[in-house]
Amino acid sequence: MTTDLTTKWLEVRDVNIDYPIRGGIFRRVKGHVSAVSGASFDVAPGETLGLVGESGCGKTSLARAIVGLTPTSHGQILVEGQDVSRGGTVDRQIMPRRVQMVFQDPFSSLNPRMTVRQIIGRAWQIHQDVVPPSDREATLADLLARVGLNPDHADRYPHQFSGGQRQRIGIARALALRPHVIVCDEAVSALDVSIRAQIVNLLQDLQVELGIAYLFIAHDLSIVEHLCDRVAVMYLGKIVEIGNRDQIFRSPTHPYTQSLLDSVPVTRPWRVNRSVSLANGDPPSPANPPSGCRFHTRCPRARQICADVEPPLAEHDARLSACHFAGPRGPVVADTDRSPA
Amino acid sequence: MNRMPADLSDAVAPSAEAQPLLRVQDLAVEFGSGPNTVHALRSVGFSLAKGRTLALLGESGSGKSVTSLSIMGLLPRRSAHITSGQVFFDGHDIIAAPQNYIRRLRGSEIAMIFQDPLSSLNPVQTVGHQIDEMFRRHRGASRRQARAQTLELMRRVRIPDPRRRASSYPHEFSGGMRQRVMIAMAIALEPRLLIADEPTTALDVTVQAQIVELLTELRDERGMALLFITHDLGVVAPLADEVAVMYAGRIVENGPTRQVYDRPLHPYTAGLLRSLPDMSEGRERLLPIDGNPPDLRAVPPGCAFAPRCPYAIPECRAQIPPLLRFGGDRASACIRVEDIADGLSQSVEVPGTGKPR
Numbered sequence: 001m002t003t004d005l006t007t008k009w010l011e012v013r014d015v016n017i018d019y020p021i022r023g024g025i026f027r028r029v030k031g032h033v034s035a036v037s038g039a040s041f042d043v044a045p046g047e048t049l050g051l052v053g054e055s056g057c058g059k060t061s062l063a064r065a066i067v068g069l070t071p072t073s074h075g076q077i078l079v080e081g082q083d084v085s086r087g088g089t090v091d092r093q094i095m096p097r098r099v100q101m102v103f104q105d106p107f108s109s110l111n112p113r114m115t116v117r118q119i120i121g122r123a124w125q126i127h128q129d130v131v132p133p134s135d136r137e138a139t140l141a142d143l144l145a146r147v148g149l150n151p152d153h154a155d156r157y158p159h160q161f162s163g164g165q166r167q168r169i170g171i172a173r174a175l176a177l178r179p180h181v182i183v184c185d186e187a188v189s190a191l192d193v194s195i196r197a198q199i200v201n202l203l204q205d206l207q208v209e210l211g212i213a214y215l216f217i218a219h220d221l222s223i224v225e226h227l228c229d230r231v232a233v234m235y236l237g238k239i240v241e242i243g244n245r246d247q248i249f250r251s252p253t254h255p256y257t258q259s260l261l262d263s264v265p266v267t268r269p270w271r272v273n274r275s276v277s278l279a280n281g282d283p284p285s286p287a288n289p290p291s292g293c294r295f296h297t298r299c300p301r302a303r304q305i306c307a308d309v310e311p312p313l314a315e316h317d318a319r320l321s322a323c324h325f326a327g328p329r330g331p332v333v334a335d336t337d338r339s340p341a
Numbered sequence: 342m343n344r345m346p347a348d349l350s351d352a353v354a355p356s357a358e359a360q361p362l363l364r365v366q367d368l369a370v371e372f373g374s375g376p377n378t379v380h381a382l383r384s385v386g387f388s389l390a391k392g393r394t395l396a397l398l399g400e401s402g403s404g405k406s407v408t409s410l411s412i413m414g415l416l417p418r419r420s421a422h423i424t425s426g427q428v429f430f431d432g433h434d435i436i437a438a439p440q441n442y443i444r445r446l447r448g449s450e451i452a453m454i455f456q457d458p459l460s461s462l463n464p465v466q467t468v469g470h471q472i473d474e475m476f477r478r479h480r481g482a483s484r485r486q487a488r489a490q491t492l493e494l495m496r497r498v499r500i501p502d503p504r505r506r507a508s509s510y511p512h513e514f515s516g517g518m519r520q521r522v523m524i525a526m527a528i529a530l531e532p533r534l535l536i537a538d539e540p541t542t543a544l545d546v547t548v549q550a551q552i553v554e555l556l557t558e559l560r561d562e563r564g565m566a567l568l569f570i571t572h573d574l575g576v577v578a579p580l581a582d583e584v585a586v587m588y589a590g591r592i593v594e595n596g597p598t599r600q601v602y603d604r605p606l607h608p609y610t611a612g613l614l615r616s617l618p619d620m621s622e623g624r625e626r627l628l629p630i631d632g633n634p635p636d637l638r639a640v641p642p643g644c645a646f647a648p649r650c651p652y653a654i655p656e657c658r659a660q661i662p663p664l665l666r667f668g669g670d671r672a673s674a675c676i677r678v679e680d681i682a683d684g685l686s687q688s689v690e691v692p693g694t695g696k697p698r
Contacts, residue, residue, distance in 0.1 A: 054545035055516075162633045192400035193572065197616035197629030204626070219546060226618035226627065263550040265575030267617055268602050278554075279547045281501070282515040 007081050009180045009213050010043040010066070010099060015075035015085075017061045021287070033287045035061040037237045039075075040313075043181055046207065048214040050228030050245075052221060052260070056286050057234040059217045063185045066215070067101045068092050080180070097127060100174035104186035106166035110158040116144070116169055117154040123176045130177050146209075147172045148202060164195035171202065175210075183215045188223060200227060221264045225249050233257045236286055236294040243319025253316050253326040256295045277329065293324065301325050360432055361388035362566050363412070363534055368426030370407050370416065379637045381407045383590040385426070386664070391533065394560060394567040396577035396598070398613075399587035402634055405570045408587075409536045411436075412568075413453055414443035430534070449479055452527035456539040458519035462511040468522050469495075469507025475529040494525045498555060517548035521555070528559055535560070538570045553580060574613060578602065586610045589635050589645035592664055596671035604686045606673035608650045611685040644675070652681050 016039075018032040036058040043049045051059050064070040066077055068091075077085035079098045084091045103109035110119055120140055124131050131139050141151035147168040158166055167187065174182050184203070188196045200223060206212055218224050224231060225245060232242040233256065241254040252258045259279040266272055279298040284290055290297045296306035305324055313322040370382040382404045389395045397405040410416045412428050414435065427434045430451065435443045447453075455461050463471055469491055476487040488507070495503035498521040511519060520540060527535055537556065541549040557580050560567050569577050577584065577598070584601050586594040586609065594607035605611040612630040632649040635641055641648055643658035650657065656676060664674040675681075 054547060164633060192634070193574075193613055194400060194616050194630035195633065197627035198631075200618075200627050201629060221546070222618040259547055263547045265550070265553075265573065265578065267575045267578055267614065267619055268599075269579045270599055276550075278550050282517040282548055283545065285515075 007045075008042040008078070009045050009080055010215065011076075011078040011081075012042070012062070012066065013040050013076040013078065015039045015062070015065065015077065016073045017058065017065055017070060018073045034237055034289070035286060036065075039234075039237075039239050041232050041239065041242060043213050043215055045180070046211045046213055047229045048207065048216055048227055050224040050231040051215060051217045051234065052219065052224055052231060053234035054219060054260075054283055056236070056283060058237040058286070059234055060185055062234075063101065063183045063215070063217050066183055067099055068095050096123070096179075097130065097177050098179055099181045099183060100177060100179040101183045101185060102167070102170050102174050102187040104190055106163050106170055106190065107158075109170055110166060110173075112158055115155050115157055116149075116172075119158075119169065120144075120173050120176050123173070127177055143172045143175055146175070146206070148198075162195075164191055164198060167191060167199055168202065171199075171206070175206070179212070181213045181215060183217070185217045186219070187216075189218065189220060196223070203227065221249075221261065233260065236283065236289050238294055238322065239313060239320075240295065240323070241319065241321045242313070243321075247317070247319045251317070251328060253319070253321040253328065254295075254323045255299050255301045255325075258329055259298075259300075293322070361429075362391045362431060363568070364388040364427075364429040365408070365412065366427045366429070368408070368411060368428065369424045370404075370411055371422050371424055372420050377638055380640055381421075381590055381637060382411070383640075383661075385587075385590070385592055387585050387592060387595060389534070389566050389568060391566055392560070392564045393583070394569060394581045396569045396571060396581035396584045397587060398571060398574060398577070398584050400572055400634060402589070402637060403587040404590040405572075405587050406538055407590075409453065409538050409568065409570055412536065413447060413451065414440070448475070448532070449530045450532050451534045451536065452530070452532040453536040453538065454520070454523045454527050454540050456542050458516070458523040459511060461523060462519065464511055467508050467510055468514065472507075472522070472526055472529060475526055479530055490529075491525075494529060495522075497559075498522075498525045498528075500525070515548075516544050517552065520544060520548075520552055524552075524555065524559070528563065528565070531563060532565060534566045534568065536568045536570070539572070540569075541576055542571070542573070549576065556580070574602070574617065586613070589640055590637060591645065591661075591674065592672075593646065593674045594672065595664065600671060604682070606667055606671055606678050606682060606685065607646075607675045608652050608681070608685060609646045612649075652677055652684075 015036060016034065017036040018034050020029040021031045021033060022028060023030045039062060041049065053059050061070055065072050072085055076083050079095060084095050117140060120143060121136060124136055140154060144151045144154060149165060149168050158169065161169065188199050191199060203214065207214065216224065216228055228245055230244050231248040232239050233254065235256050241248065241252065241257045248257060252261060259277055262276045263278060277300055281298050284297060292308050293306045293311050296302040299306065311322045311324045313320045316326040366386050368382055368385045372379040372381055385408055387395065397408060399405045411423060423436055428436050430446060435446065469488065472491040472494060473487040476482040476490050491507060492503045495507065500506050500518060500521050514522065541552050544552060553576060569581060571577055581598045583596065584598050585592045586607065588609050594601060594605065594610045601610060602614065605614060615628040616630055618627060630649055635645055643660055644662050647653040647657040654677065662674045662676045664672050667673050667678060
């Protein structure tokens with residue numbers, strides 16, 4: 001793979017994703033839910049960017065928009081400097097060769113009526129010139145071996161494999177067009193603990209061997225810390241903090257990042273000494289986000305300005321953080337307490 | 342160390358009480374028949390004392406949910422067969438007892454919360470009405486008395502603005518709030534045993550921590566015993582007095598949580614702990630367990646974990662290793678435990694005579 005190291009492999013610029021709310025007997029559009037608003041980030045050659053947040057924060061919408069499964073309503077998606085998002089939907093001729101996706105559910109994301117050979121070979125039929133027909137058999141065997149499957153099993157159907165093996169098939173399919181970037185949307189979340197580690201190691205090996213970059217979307221922060229070079233934290237459609245791994249995990253400045261980290265269960269809590277500040281209540285509905293800073297309803301640091309003025313994503317302590325009071329954990333400034341009314 | 346067959350009937354509560362609240366003995370459950378019989382549980386035994394918490398830990402298919410359904414008498418009647426064993430609640434065998442005996446215990450003495458609160462709530466009745474029903478059906482309370490108790494309970498599980506929320510329907514609640522409703526219903530009649538089957542798995546991490554905190558508080562204030570079923574070793578760490586680790590339908594290790602996590606006595610437990618990325622340790626590579634869990638229609642002979650175990654020797658495949666007492670309150674179903682115990686506690690793989698990685 002020859003690459004110009006100054007070009008980002010993937011750039012997301014100020015992207016909005018809105019879903020229509022329909023109602024009435026004619027299913028007219030009555031309004032929009034803003035799933036993602038003003039998201040910007042980039043993925044450099046060979047790096048792993050983690051995208052974390054809770055359900056409904058927009059991380060899956062972003063992943064789907066990047067691979068062209070969901071239209072954007074504003075902003076640009078650039079692949080190796082080329083804008084592929086004209087008209088809101090990415091170009092399905094260019095995009096799949098550069099960016100591929102691995103899905104969460106290894107059961108529903110593989111066609112049960114196709115053999116492994118057909119599942120992986122499908123991409124080569126659509127994008128004829130990537131692998132010449134005479135090389136396809138050898139490439140298939142190589143791909144299967146690379147992801148840790150027996151090449152002799154190419155004519156088996158998905159149901160003949162276990163969950164972990166199916167996820168390996170999903171990864172082989174993603175590799176078939178030799179993409180530069182793989183979007184992993186909760187790719188290990190559905191797997192059992194003992195299998196999850198196998199797949200995480202496989203992803204790391206592939207990165208070393210093939211120089212792939214990952215956009216790794218997950219809610220499991222311990223896996224993200226293990227795997228990612230940089231991390232973006234999303235809350236209700238907004239990126240609230242983005243920085244390198246140690247900045248996010250060792251010295252988070254956004255109160256949401258802090259409470260997210262504090263909520264992660266620790267396997268041996270008696271070995272660590274940590275102060276815990278849990279967010280109040282539940283995440284609000286993305287259909288009706290709070291005014292100002294979207295986190296202010298749950299934030300231990302919230303003051304009046306937080307409800308009135310939306311904080312911009314601005315540089316703070318060498319990373320970007322969207323908080324009026326960005327800074328290390330400290331005494332709670334506001335008079336809110338943790339027991340809801 | 343002294344090793345003796347572990348009945349485990351008093352493993353959980355060494356001295357607390359002569360009779361544990363819940364005692365499961367030699368429980369075996371099969372699904373289906375013929376060559377496709379699924380051996381879901383194979384001789385499972387444990388006990389749980391009043392006010393204590395036991396975590397049943399295991400991956401999918403390990404039998405943890407089948408165990409809880411057996412205790413509740415909720416196994417599908419057509420396909421599931423309890424082929425052996427007893428479940429004693431308060432000294433009475435509830436498997437041998439007539440159906441309406443367990444029916445009377447359910448709700449009032451033993452309550453359960455599930456992973457998915459939405460499918461456990463009636464979508465066309467208000468939440469308040471559903472909680473009221475607990476008091477009206479079981480306690481014969483009047484409408485007004487029931488509602489007063491409902492509001493009190495909603496406040497206790499920290500549902501904000503209970504008076505207004507009582508007239509909302511389940512779909513109007515977030516996942517975390519729905520789980521609070523389920524918890525309110527479960528504790529309404531002050532059961533002595535609460536079974537929580539993956540209660541936090543479907544929830545966001547910030548909400549997960551709140552629910553665990555709430556369950557801990559309720560357990561302590563009401564003196565309930567808690568049987569917490571989960572695949573997540575971290576979630577139960579601060580909460581459980583004891584853990585029982587399940588693999589392929591059997592308990593392979595049992596003991597006080599901290600001891601088990603710090604010094605596992607079964608290669609499967611050790612493998613699980615090693616395969617987790619630990620935010621406090623920071624390791625370059627994860628150490629997965631090789632291979633896949635067995636098909637429960639064709640469980641390998643001997644120790645079911647042997648095909649994946651780096652310490653396995655031919656004897657492991659000869660016969661099913663019994664769960665043996667090891668030291669005071671620990672038990673392990675590994676025949677090599679004395680040889681390998683030191684290696685198991687290491688955070689990196691150092692198999693004595695294991696296969697190379």
